[in-house]
Amino acid sequence: MDNPTPGTLNWRLSAHPITLVTFLAFRAASLLIYLLGGLIFTTNFVLIFIITILLLAADFYYLKNIAGRRLVGLRWWNEVNPQTGDSHWVFESAPQPNEPGGKLVNATDKRFFWLALYCQPALWAALAIVALARLRFIWLTLVAIALVLTVTNTLAFSRCDRFSQASGLMGSGLYSASLARNVGGALVSRLFNR
Amino acid sequence: MAMMPSGGGGSNQTANPYEHYDAPMVEDDLIDPDDATLDDLDDPINNQSTSDRAPLTGNISSSQAQQNSRAANNTGNYLTSAIPGEDRRAPLNTIDESVWDTLRRDMLAVWEKMRQVLYPKYLLGGMMSRGGGMGGAERAEGNSLAGGVETIRGIVGRWPDADTVLQGGMSKGLRDWDLWGPLLFCLLLSFLLSLNARDDQRSLVFSGVFAMIWIAEAIVTLQIKLLGGNISFFQSICIIGYTLFPLVIAALLSALHVPTIVRIPVYSVLGLWSLAAGVSILGGSGVVKNRVALAVYPLFVFYIGLDCLCFIS
Numbered sequence: 001m002d003n004p005t006p007g008t009l010n011w012r013l014s015a016h017p018i019t020l021v022t023f024l025a026f027r028a029a030s031l032l033i034y035l036l037g038g039l040i041f042t043t044n045f046v047l048i049f050i051i052t053i054l055l056l057a058a059d060f061y062y063l064k065n066i067a068g069r070r071l072v073g074l075r076w077w078n079e080v081n082p083q084t085g086d087s088h089w090v091f092e093s094a095p096q097p098n099e100p101g102g103k104l105v106n107a108t109d110k111r112f113f114w115l116a117l118y119c120q121p122a123l124w125a126a127l128a129i130v131a132l133a134r135l136r137f138i139w140l141t142l143v144a145i146a147l148v149l150t151v152t153n154t155l156a157f158s159r160c161d162r163f164s165q166a167s168g169l170m171g172s173g174l175y176s177a178s179l180a181r182n183v184g185g186a187l188v189s190r191l192f193n194r
Numbered sequence: 195m196a197m198m199p200s201g202g203g204g205s206n207q208t209a210n211p212y213e214h215y216d217a218p219m220v221e222d223d224l225i226d227p228d229d230a231t232l233d234d235l236d237d238p239i240n241n242q243s244t245s246d247r248a249p250l251t252g253n254i255s256s257s258q259a260q261q262n263s264r265a266a267n268n269t270g271n272y273l274t275s276a277i278p279g280e281d282r283r284a285p286l287n288t289i290d291e292s293v294w295d296t297l298r299r300d301m302l303a304v305w306e307k308m309r310q311v312l313y314p315k316y317l318l319g320g321m322m323s324r325g326g327g328m329g330g331a332e333r334a335e336g337n338s339l340a341g342g343v344e345t346i347r348g349i350v351g352r353w354p355d356a357d358t359v360l361q362g363g364m365s366k367g368l369r370d371w372d373l374w375g376p377l378l379f380c381l382l383l384s385f386l387l388s389l390n391a392r393d394d395q396r397s398l399v400f401s402g403v404f405a406m407i408w409i410a411e412a413i414v415t416l417q418i419k420l421l422g423g424n425i426s427f428f429q430s431i432c433i434i435g436y437t438l439f440p441l442v443i444a445a446l447l448s449a450l451h452v453p454t455i456v457r458i459p460v461y462s463v464l465g466l467w468s469l470a471a472g473v474s475i476l477g478g479s480g481v482v483k484n485r486v487a488l489a490v491y492p493l494f495v496f497y498i499g500l501d502c503l504c505f506i507s
Contacts, residue, residue: 019293045396045397045400045401046385046388046396046397046400049397049400049401049404050381050385053377053381054381057374057377061300065296065300066293066296069291069296076279078371078428080370080371080426080428080429086426087426087427087428087429088278088279088280089278089279089280090279090280091279091280138397138401141401141405159279
Protein backbone atom coordinates (compact mmCIF):
# COMPACT_ATOMS: atom_id res chain seq x y z
CA MET A 1 0.00 0.00 0.00
CA ASP A 2 1.70 3.19 -1.07
CA ASN A 3 1.74 6.09 1.30
CA PRO A 4 -0.50 8.92 0.09
CA THR A 5 1.49 12.09 -0.35
CA PRO A 6 0.89 14.58 2.44
CA GLY A 7 -1.48 17.28 1.32
CA THR A 8 -3.85 15.18 -0.71
CA LEU A 9 -7.45 16.06 -0.08
CA ASN A 10 -8.34 13.08 1.99
CA TRP A 11 -9.95 13.86 5.28
CA ARG A 12 -8.46 10.83 6.92
CA LEU A 13 -5.02 12.41 6.69
CA SER A 14 -6.07 15.37 8.77
CA ALA A 15 -4.72 15.93 12.23
CA HIS A 16 -8.13 17.07 13.44
CA PRO A 17 -10.61 15.05 11.39
CA ILE A 18 -13.70 15.94 13.41
CA THR A 19 -12.94 19.64 13.29
CA LEU A 20 -12.27 19.45 9.58
CA VAL A 21 -15.45 17.55 8.76
CA THR A 22 -17.60 19.83 10.91
CA PHE A 23 -16.00 22.87 9.33
CA LEU A 24 -16.68 21.64 5.81
CA ALA A 25 -20.19 20.59 6.82
CA PHE A 26 -21.03 24.07 8.09
CA ARG A 27 -19.59 25.66 4.97
CA ALA A 28 -21.56 23.41 2.69
CA ALA A 29 -24.75 23.48 4.74
CA SER A 30 -25.42 27.20 4.43
CA LEU A 31 -24.89 27.04 0.68
CA LEU A 32 -27.06 23.94 0.30
CA ILE A 33 -29.92 25.29 2.39
CA TYR A 34 -29.94 28.47 0.37
CA LEU A 35 -29.94 26.56 -2.91
CA LEU A 36 -32.58 24.09 -1.84
CA GLY A 37 -34.67 26.83 -0.35
CA GLY A 38 -34.46 28.89 -3.47
CA LEU A 39 -35.44 25.99 -5.64
CA ILE A 40 -38.01 24.12 -3.60
CA PHE A 41 -39.40 26.15 -0.73
CA THR A 42 -39.65 29.52 -2.39
CA THR A 43 -42.92 30.35 -0.64
CA ASN A 44 -41.56 30.06 2.87
CA PHE A 45 -38.93 32.73 2.64
CA VAL A 46 -38.88 33.49 6.37
CA LEU A 47 -37.95 29.97 7.37
CA ILE A 48 -35.20 29.67 4.79
CA PHE A 49 -33.86 33.09 5.74
CA ILE A 50 -33.69 32.26 9.43
CA ILE A 51 -32.08 28.86 8.92
CA THR A 52 -29.55 30.20 6.45
CA ILE A 53 -28.63 33.13 8.66
CA LEU A 54 -28.19 30.88 11.66
CA LEU A 55 -26.03 28.50 9.64
CA LEU A 56 -23.98 31.40 8.30
CA ALA A 57 -23.47 32.73 11.82
CA ALA A 58 -22.50 29.27 13.05
CA ASP A 59 -20.14 28.86 10.13
CA PHE A 60 -18.53 32.24 10.79
CA TYR A 61 -18.14 31.56 14.48
CA TYR A 62 -16.88 28.02 13.98
CA LEU A 63 -14.35 29.03 11.38
CA LYS A 64 -13.10 32.02 13.28
CA ASN A 65 -12.86 30.56 16.75
CA ILE A 66 -12.40 26.84 16.33
CA ALA A 67 -11.44 25.68 12.84
CA GLY A 68 -8.91 28.41 12.14
CA ARG A 69 -7.29 27.89 15.48
CA ARG A 70 -7.09 24.12 15.42
CA LEU A 71 -6.47 23.45 11.75
CA VAL A 72 -3.91 26.11 10.89
CA GLY A 73 -3.14 27.86 14.15
CA LEU A 74 -4.42 31.29 13.13
CA ARG A 75 -6.69 33.59 15.02
CA TRP A 76 -7.96 37.15 14.66
CA TRP A 77 -10.13 39.46 16.68
CA ASN A 78 -10.94 43.05 17.35
CA GLU A 79 -9.90 45.01 20.36
CA VAL A 80 -11.43 48.24 21.54
CA ASN A 81 -9.43 50.89 23.30
CA PRO A 82 -11.73 51.93 26.12
CA GLN A 83 -10.51 55.51 26.32
CA THR A 84 -10.59 56.57 22.73
CA GLY A 85 -13.12 54.07 21.49
CA ASP A 86 -10.84 53.11 18.64
CA SER A 87 -10.91 49.54 17.63
CA HIS A 88 -7.99 47.79 16.09
CA TRP A 89 -7.68 44.33 14.62
CA VAL A 90 -5.29 41.79 15.98
CA PHE A 91 -4.03 38.90 13.88
CA GLU A 92 -2.31 36.07 15.61
CA SER A 93 -0.55 32.99 14.37
CA ALA A 94 0.91 30.01 16.14
CA PRO A 95 4.68 29.68 16.34
CA GLN A 96 6.27 28.04 13.33
CA PRO A 97 8.16 24.73 13.59
CA ASN A 98 11.48 26.50 13.51
CA GLU A 99 10.54 28.60 16.53
CA PRO A 100 10.32 27.58 20.15
CA GLY A 101 7.02 25.99 20.95
CA GLY A 102 6.00 25.55 17.35
CA LYS A 103 4.51 22.57 15.63
CA LEU A 104 4.00 21.70 12.03
CA VAL A 105 0.58 22.30 10.57
CA ASN A 106 -0.82 19.29 8.76
CA ALA A 107 -0.60 19.72 5.00
CA THR A 108 -4.02 18.22 4.35
CA ASP A 109 -5.56 20.54 6.89
CA LYS A 110 -3.91 23.49 5.25
CA ARG A 111 -5.10 22.64 1.77
CA PHE A 112 -8.65 21.96 2.86
CA PHE A 113 -8.73 25.12 4.93
CA TRP A 114 -7.48 27.51 2.31
CA LEU A 115 -9.47 25.86 -0.48
CA ALA A 116 -12.69 26.16 1.51
CA LEU A 117 -11.80 29.67 2.58
CA TYR A 118 -11.41 30.94 -0.96
CA CYS A 119 -14.10 28.87 -2.65
CA GLN A 120 -16.92 29.94 -0.39
CA PRO A 121 -16.98 33.67 -1.25
CA ALA A 122 -16.59 32.77 -4.91
CA LEU A 123 -19.62 30.50 -4.74
CA TRP A 124 -21.68 33.06 -2.88
CA ALA A 125 -20.70 35.70 -5.44
CA ALA A 126 -21.92 33.38 -8.18
CA LEU A 127 -25.19 32.96 -6.30
CA ALA A 128 -25.47 36.73 -6.04
CA ILE A 129 -25.19 37.03 -9.80
CA VAL A 130 -27.81 34.34 -10.22
CA ALA A 131 -30.15 36.12 -7.80
CA LEU A 132 -29.63 39.39 -9.66
CA ALA A 133 -30.33 37.70 -12.96
CA ARG A 134 -33.56 36.24 -11.66
CA LEU A 135 -34.48 39.60 -10.13
CA ARG A 136 -35.07 38.10 -6.70
CA PHE A 137 -33.98 41.10 -4.68
CA ILE A 138 -35.24 39.80 -1.41
CA TRP A 139 -32.96 36.79 -1.73
CA LEU A 140 -30.19 39.13 -2.68
CA THR A 141 -30.15 40.52 0.85
CA LEU A 142 -29.49 37.07 2.19
CA VAL A 143 -26.66 36.54 -0.29
CA ALA A 144 -25.25 39.94 0.61
CA ILE A 145 -25.10 38.99 4.29
CA ALA A 146 -23.47 35.68 3.38
CA LEU A 147 -20.91 37.46 1.24
CA VAL A 148 -20.04 39.93 3.96
CA LEU A 149 -19.47 37.19 6.52
CA THR A 150 -17.45 34.88 4.31
CA VAL A 151 -15.35 37.61 2.75
CA THR A 152 -14.53 38.99 6.19
CA ASN A 153 -13.26 35.64 7.33
CA THR A 154 -11.30 35.04 4.16
CA LEU A 155 -9.56 38.39 4.26
CA ALA A 156 -8.83 38.21 7.96
CA PHE A 157 -7.28 34.77 7.74
CA SER A 158 -5.30 35.74 4.69
CA ARG A 159 -3.99 38.63 6.69
CA CYS A 160 -2.98 36.32 9.54
CA ASP A 161 -1.33 34.05 7.07
CA ARG A 162 0.68 36.78 5.45
CA PHE A 163 2.29 37.41 8.78
CA SER A 164 3.31 33.81 9.25
CA GLN A 165 4.35 33.54 5.63
CA ALA A 166 6.76 36.33 6.10
CA SER A 167 8.26 34.43 8.98
CA GLY A 168 8.98 31.32 6.97
CA LEU A 169 5.88 29.27 6.39
CA MET A 170 5.95 27.15 3.23
CA GLY A 171 3.21 27.08 0.64
CA SER A 172 -0.25 27.35 2.10
CA GLY A 173 -2.37 25.38 -0.25
CA LEU A 174 -3.39 26.35 -3.74
CA TYR A 175 -3.59 30.07 -3.21
CA SER A 176 -0.85 32.16 -1.76
CA ALA A 177 -1.41 35.28 0.25
CA SER A 178 -0.51 37.43 -2.74
CA LEU A 179 -4.08 36.93 -3.87
CA ALA A 180 -5.22 38.54 -0.67
CA ARG A 181 -2.80 41.37 -1.23
CA ASN A 182 -4.30 42.02 -4.65
CA VAL A 183 -7.84 41.61 -3.46
CA GLY A 184 -7.30 43.75 -0.41
CA GLY A 185 -5.93 47.05 -1.34
CA ALA A 186 -7.25 50.39 -0.26
CA LEU A 187 -10.86 49.29 -0.11
CA VAL A 188 -10.14 46.82 2.64
CA SER A 189 -8.06 49.18 4.67
CA ARG A 190 -10.94 51.61 4.57
CA LEU A 191 -13.32 48.85 5.53
CA PHE A 192 -11.25 47.77 8.49
CA ASN A 193 -10.45 51.23 9.75
CA ARG A 194 -13.01 52.01 12.40
CA MET B 195 26.47 54.73 16.62
CA ALA B 196 23.53 55.98 18.52
CA MET B 197 25.37 55.82 21.78
CA MET B 198 27.66 58.72 21.11
CA PRO B 199 26.86 62.17 19.91
CA SER B 200 28.34 62.45 16.51
CA GLY B 201 28.82 65.13 13.94
CA GLY B 202 29.21 68.83 14.42
CA GLY B 203 30.76 70.74 17.19
CA GLY B 204 34.28 70.70 15.96
CA SER B 205 34.97 73.66 18.12
CA ASN B 206 33.49 71.99 21.17
CA GLN B 207 35.64 68.88 21.31
CA THR B 208 36.24 67.83 24.86
CA ALA B 209 37.05 64.56 26.53
CA ASN B 210 33.52 64.09 27.71
CA PRO B 211 31.36 62.92 24.80
CA TYR B 212 28.19 63.63 26.66
CA GLU B 213 29.01 67.14 27.68
CA HIS B 214 26.83 68.67 25.02
CA TYR B 215 23.99 66.33 25.62
CA ASP B 216 21.42 69.04 25.18
CA ALA B 217 23.27 70.83 22.42
CA PRO B 218 21.58 71.09 19.05
CA MET B 219 24.44 69.24 17.39
CA VAL B 220 23.40 66.10 19.17
CA GLU B 221 21.99 63.57 16.76
CA ASP B 222 18.30 63.19 16.47
CA ASP B 223 18.29 59.54 17.36
CA LEU B 224 20.00 60.04 20.66
CA ILE B 225 17.29 59.51 23.21
CA ASP B 226 16.32 62.54 25.20
CA PRO B 227 14.60 61.10 28.25
CA ASP B 228 12.35 64.10 28.56
CA ASP B 229 10.90 63.50 25.14
CA ALA B 230 11.08 59.75 25.13
CA THR B 231 8.02 57.80 24.19
CA LEU B 232 7.60 54.12 24.73
CA ASP B 233 8.89 53.50 21.21
CA ASP B 234 12.16 55.33 21.71
CA LEU B 235 13.16 53.53 24.84
CA ASP B 236 13.73 50.30 22.93
CA ASP B 237 17.29 49.51 22.18
CA PRO B 238 17.79 50.60 18.57
CA ILE B 239 20.84 48.44 17.92
CA ASN B 240 19.61 45.16 19.22
CA ASN B 241 16.06 44.86 18.10
CA GLN B 242 15.58 41.39 19.45
CA SER B 243 13.15 42.37 22.13
CA THR B 244 10.75 44.01 19.73
CA SER B 245 11.14 41.81 16.70
CA ASP B 246 8.14 39.86 15.67
CA ARG B 247 10.00 36.60 16.07
CA ALA B 248 10.23 36.92 19.82
CA PRO B 249 7.45 34.90 21.37
CA LEU B 250 5.11 37.13 23.27
CA THR B 251 3.76 35.75 26.46
CA GLY B 252 0.26 36.29 27.57
CA ASN B 253 -3.12 34.73 27.56
CA ILE B 254 -5.26 34.76 24.50
CA SER B 255 -8.45 35.36 26.41
CA SER B 256 -9.99 38.78 26.07
CA SER B 257 -9.35 39.74 29.67
CA GLN B 258 -5.65 39.59 29.08
CA ALA B 259 -5.78 40.84 25.57
CA GLN B 260 -6.18 44.45 26.54
CA GLN B 261 -3.09 44.42 28.68
CA ASN B 262 -1.22 42.65 25.95
CA SER B 263 -2.33 45.11 23.37
CA ARG B 264 -0.99 48.06 25.26
CA ALA B 265 2.35 46.38 25.68
CA ALA B 266 2.50 44.90 22.25
CA ASN B 267 1.00 47.78 20.34
CA ASN B 268 4.37 49.07 19.44
CA THR B 269 5.64 45.83 18.01
CA GLY B 270 2.98 45.53 15.36
CA ASN B 271 2.92 46.90 11.88
CA TYR B 272 6.42 46.01 10.93
CA LEU B 273 5.00 44.28 7.91
CA THR B 274 3.35 46.28 5.21
CA SER B 275 -0.11 45.05 4.58
CA ALA B 276 -3.33 46.21 3.09
CA ILE B 277 -5.23 45.55 6.29
CA PRO B 278 -3.98 47.62 9.20
CA GLY B 279 -3.75 45.66 12.36
CA GLU B 280 -1.49 44.13 14.85
CA ASP B 281 0.31 40.84 14.39
CA ARG B 282 1.20 38.56 17.20
CA ARG B 283 2.59 35.18 17.94
CA ALA B 284 0.22 32.97 19.84
CA PRO B 285 1.26 31.11 22.92
CA LEU B 286 0.61 27.52 22.04
CA ASN B 287 -1.30 26.55 25.14
CA THR B 288 -4.15 28.95 24.52
CA ILE B 289 -4.39 28.47 20.79
CA ASP B 290 -4.96 24.79 21.44
CA GLU B 291 -7.74 25.13 23.96
CA SER B 292 -10.63 22.75 23.65
CA VAL B 293 -13.82 23.53 21.78
CA TRP B 294 -15.84 23.40 24.97
CA ASP B 295 -13.62 26.07 26.56
CA THR B 296 -14.16 28.39 23.65
CA LEU B 297 -17.90 27.85 23.63
CA ARG B 298 -18.19 28.25 27.36
CA ARG B 299 -16.17 31.46 27.36
CA ASP B 300 -18.30 33.00 24.65
CA MET B 301 -21.59 31.92 26.17
CA LEU B 302 -20.58 33.40 29.50
CA ALA B 303 -19.60 36.61 27.71
CA VAL B 304 -23.02 36.83 26.06
CA TRP B 305 -24.77 36.24 29.36
CA GLU B 306 -22.59 38.79 31.11
CA LYS B 307 -23.36 41.40 28.49
CA MET B 308 -27.06 40.79 28.72
CA ARG B 309 -26.92 41.23 32.45
CA GLN B 310 -24.93 44.42 32.25
CA VAL B 311 -26.87 46.08 29.49
CA LEU B 312 -30.30 45.23 30.73
CA TYR B 313 -29.90 45.93 34.41
CA PRO B 314 -31.08 49.52 34.50
CA LYS B 315 -28.44 50.79 36.86
CA TYR B 316 -29.27 54.24 35.71
CA LEU B 317 -32.62 54.13 37.42
CA LEU B 318 -32.21 51.59 40.16
CA GLY B 319 -28.57 52.34 40.71
CA GLY B 320 -29.38 56.00 41.05
CA MET B 321 -32.06 55.27 43.61
CA MET B 322 -30.07 52.79 45.63
CA SER B 323 -26.50 53.90 45.63
CA ARG B 324 -26.76 57.57 44.92
CA GLY B 325 -29.95 58.19 46.83
CA GLY B 326 -28.07 60.15 49.43
CA GLY B 327 -26.10 62.40 47.17
CA MET B 328 -27.85 62.85 43.83
CA GLY B 329 -31.36 62.30 45.01
CA GLY B 330 -30.88 64.80 47.79
CA ALA B 331 -31.19 67.70 45.42
CA GLU B 332 -34.20 66.16 43.73
CA ARG B 333 -35.86 65.34 47.00
CA ALA B 334 -35.41 68.88 48.16
CA GLU B 335 -37.36 70.01 45.11
CA GLY B 336 -40.11 67.56 45.68
CA ASN B 337 -40.51 68.19 49.39
CA SER B 338 -43.91 69.70 49.05
CA LEU B 339 -45.37 66.59 47.38
CA ALA B 340 -46.75 63.49 48.99
CA GLY B 341 -44.32 60.74 49.91
CA GLY B 342 -45.28 58.24 47.27
CA VAL B 343 -45.31 60.69 44.45
CA GLU B 344 -42.01 62.06 45.63
CA THR B 345 -39.98 59.03 44.63
CA ILE B 346 -41.55 58.99 41.21
CA ARG B 347 -40.90 62.67 40.81
CA GLY B 348 -37.37 62.00 41.95
CA ILE B 349 -36.89 59.61 39.09
CA VAL B 350 -38.52 61.89 36.57
CA GLY B 351 -36.62 64.87 37.89
CA ARG B 352 -33.43 62.93 37.42
CA TRP B 353 -34.28 61.93 33.91
CA PRO B 354 -32.91 64.80 31.87
CA ASP B 355 -29.96 65.28 34.18
CA ALA B 356 -26.92 65.04 32.00
CA ASP B 357 -24.50 64.48 34.84
CA THR B 358 -26.13 61.28 35.93
CA VAL B 359 -26.22 59.94 32.42
CA LEU B 360 -22.60 60.65 31.81
CA GLN B 361 -21.33 59.36 35.10
CA GLY B 362 -21.67 55.75 34.16
CA GLY B 363 -18.57 54.23 32.67
CA MET B 364 -18.08 51.55 30.06
CA SER B 365 -17.55 48.46 32.10
CA LYS B 366 -15.11 45.80 31.13
CA GLY B 367 -17.69 43.28 30.02
CA LEU B 368 -19.16 45.70 27.53
CA ARG B 369 -15.86 46.48 25.93
CA ASP B 370 -15.45 43.06 24.38
CA TRP B 371 -18.27 43.28 21.92
CA ASP B 372 -19.89 40.45 20.07
CA LEU B 373 -22.74 40.46 17.64
CA TRP B 374 -24.60 37.43 18.95
CA GLY B 375 -27.07 39.55 20.89
CA PRO B 376 -28.04 41.80 18.01
CA LEU B 377 -28.34 38.86 15.65
CA LEU B 378 -30.47 36.67 17.88
CA PHE B 379 -32.74 39.43 19.13
CA CYS B 380 -33.14 40.85 15.66
CA LEU B 381 -34.09 37.45 14.25
CA LEU B 382 -36.46 36.75 17.13
CA LEU B 383 -38.10 40.14 16.86
CA SER B 384 -38.59 39.89 13.11
CA PHE B 385 -39.84 36.35 13.37
CA LEU B 386 -42.34 37.04 16.17
CA LEU B 387 -43.67 40.13 14.44
CA SER B 388 -44.09 38.27 11.18
CA LEU B 389 -46.06 35.50 12.85
CA ASN B 390 -49.11 37.70 13.19
CA ALA B 391 -48.97 39.16 9.74
CA ARG B 392 -51.21 38.10 6.90
CA ASP B 393 -49.87 35.19 4.93
CA ASP B 394 -49.03 37.09 1.80
CA GLN B 395 -47.25 39.81 3.78
CA ARG B 396 -45.29 37.56 6.06
CA SER B 397 -41.94 37.62 4.33
CA LEU B 398 -42.31 41.32 3.70
CA VAL B 399 -42.87 42.03 7.38
CA PHE B 400 -39.97 39.81 8.34
CA SER B 401 -37.44 41.30 5.99
CA GLY B 402 -38.79 44.77 6.61
CA VAL B 403 -38.34 44.57 10.36
CA PHE B 404 -34.96 42.89 9.99
CA ALA B 405 -33.66 45.56 7.64
CA MET B 406 -35.18 48.35 9.69
CA ILE B 407 -33.51 47.17 12.89
CA TRP B 408 -30.06 46.98 11.35
CA ILE B 409 -30.37 50.27 9.53
CA ALA B 410 -31.70 52.00 12.64
CA GLU B 411 -28.84 50.59 14.71
CA ALA B 412 -26.35 51.87 12.19
CA ILE B 413 -27.95 55.31 12.16
CA VAL B 414 -28.03 55.59 15.94
CA THR B 415 -24.39 54.53 16.11
CA LEU B 416 -23.45 57.06 13.48
CA GLN B 417 -25.26 59.74 15.38
CA ILE B 418 -23.52 58.91 18.64
CA LYS B 419 -20.19 59.04 16.89
CA LEU B 420 -20.98 62.32 15.22
CA LEU B 421 -21.99 63.84 18.53
CA GLY B 422 -18.51 63.18 19.81
CA GLY B 423 -18.94 59.83 21.47
CA ASN B 424 -15.89 57.65 21.86
CA ILE B 425 -17.50 54.41 21.07
CA SER B 426 -16.47 51.96 18.46
CA PHE B 427 -18.95 51.14 15.70
CA PHE B 428 -19.33 47.45 16.52
CA GLN B 429 -19.46 48.08 20.23
CA SER B 430 -22.38 50.44 19.89
CA ILE B 431 -24.26 48.07 17.57
CA CYS B 432 -23.62 45.32 20.08
CA ILE B 433 -25.07 47.28 22.97
CA ILE B 434 -28.09 48.59 21.09
CA GLY B 435 -28.75 45.05 19.94
CA TYR B 436 -28.70 43.76 23.47
CA THR B 437 -31.12 46.45 24.61
CA LEU B 438 -33.72 45.01 22.24
CA PHE B 439 -34.41 42.19 24.65
CA PRO B 440 -37.45 43.83 26.36
CA LEU B 441 -38.93 44.46 22.94
CA VAL B 442 -38.47 40.79 22.14
CA ILE B 443 -40.57 40.05 25.20
CA ALA B 444 -43.17 42.51 23.92
CA ALA B 445 -43.22 40.81 20.54
CA LEU B 446 -43.59 37.45 22.21
CA LEU B 447 -46.60 38.71 24.12
CA SER B 448 -48.06 39.98 20.87
CA ALA B 449 -47.56 36.62 19.25
CA LEU B 450 -49.40 35.03 22.16
CA HIS B 451 -52.33 37.38 21.45
CA VAL B 452 -52.36 39.09 24.80
CA PRO B 453 -55.44 41.39 24.96
CA THR B 454 -54.99 45.03 24.04
CA ILE B 455 -55.92 46.38 27.47
CA VAL B 456 -53.04 44.52 29.06
CA ARG B 457 -50.69 45.60 26.34
CA ILE B 458 -50.76 49.33 27.08
CA PRO B 459 -49.06 49.39 30.49
CA VAL B 460 -46.89 46.36 29.89
CA TYR B 461 -45.49 47.56 26.59
CA SER B 462 -44.83 51.02 28.00
CA VAL B 463 -42.82 49.51 30.82
CA LEU B 464 -40.89 47.30 28.41
CA GLY B 465 -40.26 50.22 26.07
CA LEU B 466 -39.01 52.38 28.91
CA TRP B 467 -36.77 49.57 30.10
CA SER B 468 -35.20 49.37 26.65
CA LEU B 469 -34.82 53.11 26.53
CA ALA B 470 -33.18 53.27 29.95
CA ALA B 471 -30.76 50.55 28.99
CA GLY B 472 -30.03 52.30 25.70
CA VAL B 473 -29.46 55.66 27.34
CA SER B 474 -26.99 54.14 29.74
CA ILE B 475 -24.69 53.49 26.79
CA LEU B 476 -24.25 57.18 26.44
CA GLY B 477 -22.70 57.25 29.87
CA GLY B 478 -19.82 55.21 28.63
CA SER B 479 -19.44 56.86 25.29
CA GLY B 480 -18.45 60.30 26.41
CA VAL B 481 -21.08 62.26 24.52
CA VAL B 482 -20.77 65.96 25.17
CA LYS B 483 -23.04 67.02 28.01
CA ASN B 484 -25.40 69.45 26.38
CA ARG B 485 -26.03 67.11 23.49
CA VAL B 486 -27.46 64.25 25.47
CA ALA B 487 -31.03 64.98 24.36
CA LEU B 488 -29.88 64.98 20.74
CA ALA B 489 -28.29 61.60 21.22
CA VAL B 490 -31.25 60.17 23.08
CA TYR B 491 -33.85 61.24 20.54
CA PRO B 492 -33.15 58.72 17.75
CA LEU B 493 -32.92 55.93 20.32
CA PHE B 494 -36.27 57.07 21.62
CA VAL B 495 -37.83 57.03 18.17
CA PHE B 496 -36.35 53.63 17.48
CA TYR B 497 -37.75 52.00 20.59
CA ILE B 498 -41.13 53.70 20.31
CA GLY B 499 -41.38 52.56 16.72
CA LEU B 500 -40.65 48.95 17.55
CA ASP B 501 -42.95 49.09 20.54
CA CYS B 502 -45.79 50.34 18.37
CA LEU B 503 -45.13 47.61 15.85
CA CYS B 504 -45.50 45.06 18.61
CA PHE B 505 -48.56 46.82 19.90
CA ILE B 506 -50.48 46.81 16.65
CA SER B 507 -49.49 43.25 15.85
